Amino acid sequence: MSEKVTYELRDAVAWLTINRPEARNALDHEVREGITEGVRRFNAEEGAKVLVLTGAGDKAFCAGGDLKEMADTSLKVPPLDFLPQFNRTIEVEKPTIAAVNGVAYAGGFLLVQNCDLCVAADTARFGITEAKVGRGAPWAAPLPWLVPPRIAMEMLLTGDSIDAARAYELGLVNKVVPASELVETTQQLAESIAANAPLSVLAAKKTVRLIAEYPLNQAYAEAEKIWEPVYLSQDAQEGPAAFRDKRTPRWSGR
Numbered sequence: 001m002s003e004k005v006t007y008e009l010r011d012a013v014a015w016l017t018i019n020r021p022e023a024r025n026a027l028d029h030e031v032r033e034g035i036t037e038g039v040r041r042f043n044a045e046e047g048a049k050v051l052v053l054t055g056a057g058d059k060a061f062c063a064g065g066d067l068k069e070m071a072d073t074s075l076k077v078p079p080l081d082f083l084p085q086f087n088r089t090i091e092v093e094k095p096t097i098a099a100v101n102g103v104a105y106a107g108g109f110l111l112v113q114n115c116d117l118c119v120a121a122d123t124a125r126f127g128i129t130e131a132k133v134g135r136g137a138p139w140a141a142p143l144p145w146l147v148p149p150r151i152a153m154e155m156l157l158t159g160d161s162i163d164a165a166r167a168y169e170l171g172l173v174n175k176v177v178p179a180s181e182l183v184e185t186t187q188q189l190a191e192s193i194a195a196n197a198p199l200s201v202l203a204a205k206k207t208v209r210l211i212a213e214y215p216l217n218q219a220y221a222e223a224e225k226i227w228e229p230v231y232l233s234q235d236a237q238e239g240p241a242a243f244r245d246k247r248t249p250r251w252s253g254r
Contacts, residue, residue, distance in 0.1 A: 002030050002031070002033065002034035002037070003019065004018070004019050004020045004028075004030045004031045004034055005017065005018055005019060005030075005031055005034025005035055005037070005038055006019050007038045007041055007042075009045070009047065009048055010187060011191060011194070012047060012048060012049040012050065012190075012191070012194035013048070013049070013050050013051075013052060013187055013190040013191060013194060014038075014041075014042045014045065014048040014050070014051045014052065015052045015054065016035065016038040016039070016042065016051060016052065016053050016054070017053075017054050017055065017056055018031055018034075018035070018053075018054070018055045018056065018061075018062055019056045020056070021055070021056045021057030021059065021060070023063075023066065024059060024060035024062070024063035024102075024103065025055040025056065025057070025060045025061065025062045025063060025108070026062070026063050026064065026065065026066040026067075027062060027064060027065050027066055027083060027107045027108075028066040028069050029069065031066075032082065032083050032084070035053075035083075035084050035111075036084045036090065039051070039084055039086070039090055039092060040090075042092070042094070043091070043092065043093070043094070048094070049094060049095075049190075049193070049194035049198065049201075050094065050095045050096070050097060050190040050191075050193050050194050051092065051094065051095070051096045051097070052096075052097045052098075052099050052186055052187075052190055053096065053097070053098050053099070053111060053115060054098070054099035054100070054101055054182075054183075054186075055100075055101055055102065055108075057101070057102070058101060058102060058121075058123070058179060059102045059103070060101075060102040060103045060104075060108070061098070061099075061100040061101050061102050061103065061104040061108055061111075061112070061124065062103075062104060062105075062107065062108030062111060063103055063105050063106070063108055064105045064106025064107040064108050064109070064129065065083075065106060065107045065135070067133065070135075077136075083107055083110065083111075085110065085114055085139060086114040086115065087114070087209075088114070088139075093202055093205070094201075094202065094205075095116050095117070095190075095193050095201060095205055096114075096115040096116050096117070097115055097116065097117045097118065097119060097186055097189060097190055098111065098112040098115035098117070098118045098119070099119050099182055099183065099186040100112060100118060100119070100120040100121065100124040100126075100164075100173075100182075101121050101123075101124065101179065101182055102121070102123060102124060102125070103124070103125045103126075103127070103161070104124065104125070104126050104127075105125075105126075105127045105128075105129045105161065106127070106128065106129050106130055106135070106137070109126055109127060109128050110137075110139045110140075112126065112172075113139070113140070113142065113143065113146065116205060116208075117174050117189065118167075118172065118173045118174055119173070119174060119175045119176075119177065119182060119185055119186045119189060120164040120167060120168070120173045120175070120176050120177075120182075121164065121176075121177065121178070121179035121182045122164050122165070122176055122177065122178055122179060123164070123179050124163070124164040124167070124173075124176075125161045125162065125163055125164070126161060126162050126164075126167050126172065127155065127159065127160060127161030127162070128140055128143075128155045128156055128159065129159045129161070130156075130159065131156065131157065131158070131159040132159040137156065140152070140156060142212065143155070143156075145212045146171070146172055147170045147171060147172055148170070151170055164176045174189075175189070196251075197230075197235045197236075197238075197239060197249070197251050198235075198251055198253045199229070199230045199233050199235055199253060199254075200230055200235070203226045203227050203229075203230050206226050207223050207226055207227070210222050210223055210226075233254055234252050234254045235249075235251050235252060235253065235254065238250060238251065238252070
């Protein structure tokens with residue numbers, strides 16, 4: 001891994017940390033490559049059940065693209081894979097959580113948007129600031145699926161940020177905690193997911209996104225296909241048996 005992005009496995013939880021606090025964890029080339037490498041490592045690591053993405057320091061989760069680098073390279077239209085976009089440019093079947101320790105602007109907001117869950121420090125702020133610097137945000141197309149369309153419109157048109165409390169009210173954030181409790185709270189959330197039946201967790205993640213891709217009747221049909229292998233698995237028998245026997249389930253993932 002790059003020095004600018006670190007990877008650490010804590011029990012079944014992989015922590016991928018953007019480690020460039022002196023530049024507010026901005027997304028230069030090395031950081032972008034490091035995130036991609038870290039996600040690939042997570043995908044391949046059988047013992048890693050949940051990925052947590054965060055930033056080093058207490059000021060920024062990620063302030064977005066490195067504007068100095070953009071200016072130096074005269075960047076025009078970024079290629080689609082300029083920044084890894086979970087389940088768009090890089091598949092991530094297992095659950096992901098953004099642990100937002102400070103500002104999440106522009107490309108940093110993109111990373112939060114693409115995670116399945118979000119835990120924010122009470123000092124966190126969220127913004128799509130591209131309009132303030134003349135850049136673009138095509139990646140924001142799914143935003144009206146996460147927050148009301150008028151809120152998405154306001155964020156995109158003004159470039160203004162919102163604080164963690166407002167993000168929680170809008171449903172963009174799952175939990176808001178004091179900054180000192182961010183790591184512990186996120187780890188606990190991730191461990192609670194990792195303790196569940198793995199096939200059910202993977203199917204649940206796929207199910208949530210169906211209504212954004214299909215009409216309702218088709219979404220139901222696709223959900224039935226997703227869940228049938230779960231019903232037919234060994235784990236589907238193990239869960240009820242463990243309940244009957246008053247013991248902790250022993251998941252096999254089969």
